[in-house]
Amino acid sequence: xxxxxxxxxxxxxxxxxxxxxxxxxxxxxxxxxxxxxxxxxxxxxxxxxxxxxxxxxxxxxxxxxxxxxxxxxxxxxxxxxxxxxxxxxxxxxxxxxxxxxxxxxxxxxxxxxxxxxxxxxxxxxxxxxxxxxxxxxxxxxxxxxxxxxxxxxxxxxxxxxxxxxxxxxxxxxxxxxxxxxxxxxxxxxxxxxxxxxxxxx
Numbered sequence: 001x002x003x004x005x006x007x008x009x010x011x012x013x014x015x016x017x018x019x020x021x022x023x024x025x026x027x028x029x030x031x032x033x034x035x036x037x038x039x040x041x042x043x044x045x046x047x048x049x050x051x052x053x054x055x056x057x058x059x060x061x062x063x064x065x066x067x068x069x070x071x072x073x074x075x076x077x078x079x080x081x082x083x084x085x086x087x088x089x090x091x092x093x094x095x096x097x098x099x100x101x102x103x104x105x106x107x108x109x110x111x112x113x114x115x116x117x118x119x120x121x122x123x124x125x126x127x128x129x130x131x132x133x134x135x136x137x138x139x140x141x142x143x144x145x146x147x148x149x150x151x152x153x154x155x156x157x158x159x160x161x162x163x164x165x166x167x168x169x170x171x172x173x174x175x176x177x178x179x180x181x182x183x184x185x186x187x188x189x190x191x192x193x194x195x196x197x198x199x200x201x
Contacts, residue, residue, distance in 0.1 A: 011024045011026050012027060012055055014181075018051055018185075019181065021173065021183050022177050022179060022181045023178075023179030023181035023182075024180065026163070027111070029138060029139070030131060030139045030161055030163065031140040031141070031164040032117075032143060032150065032159050032164070032165050033142045033166045033168060033173075034142070034151070034166075035168030036169070037144070039168050040168050040171040040187040040188060040191065042072070044173050044185075045142055046061070046075055046076065046079040049111070049140075050084050053087035054083075057087065057111050058107075058109045058110050059089070059110070059113065060089050060091055060109035060112050061088070061090050061091065061113045062093075062094050062112065062113065064116065065115055067093045068092045072090070076090070089109070096122060096130070100130070111137070112137060112138070112139050112140070113140040113142070114139065115142040116142045116143055116144060117143045117150075117152075117154060117155050118152060124153070141158060143155040163178045164179070168187070169195075170195030171188040171195060172184050172185065172187060172192050173185040173186075
């Protein structure tokens with residue numbers, strides 16, 4: 001067998017709804033999550049963070065847009081993030097240059113969620129440098145939406161690079177993953193039902 005097929009990839013053993021949505025992803029590369037305001041992007045990202053932390057990964061959530069605001073604190077409580085507090089950290093608008101220093105340290109987070117890409121100030125070349133500098137980490141980037149597309153040239157370019165792409169609408173996540181899955185994931189049952197009802201009126 002060719003040595004390429006003998007490589008031991010660091011994949012996550014997702015189960016249940018996560019397996020159906022995402023498949024069994026690597027703990028490297030980039031995911032992109034996008035959607036309009038008030039549809040569940042942050043809640044979904046926190047649910048992803050919690051699940052990854054429950055699988056033993058150290059996760060950092062860089063809240064560039066909201067910081068440690070009341071709405072973010074409420075979202076953390078709603079998702080019961082205290083259950084994984086030993087493996088989850090919330091960064092308060094940490095600039096990208098400071099984040100790079102953090103990620104360069106031993107035992108730094110393996111998963112980095114950045115909310116949102118529009119607040120990083122990065123162009124696409126700088127994004128690729130960040131990704132390539134930390135090839136052993138997983139970056140999950142959140143983006144605003146313009147219609148049903150990621151907002152801005154950088155976010156749209158990242159969408160083509162990302163191995164997992166997730167459109168959020170009406171508290172449901174619609175993933176496209178290179179690792180399998182592809183089934184919609186309900187972020188908040190009550191919110192999703194209300195959204196469907198309202199959209200039919």
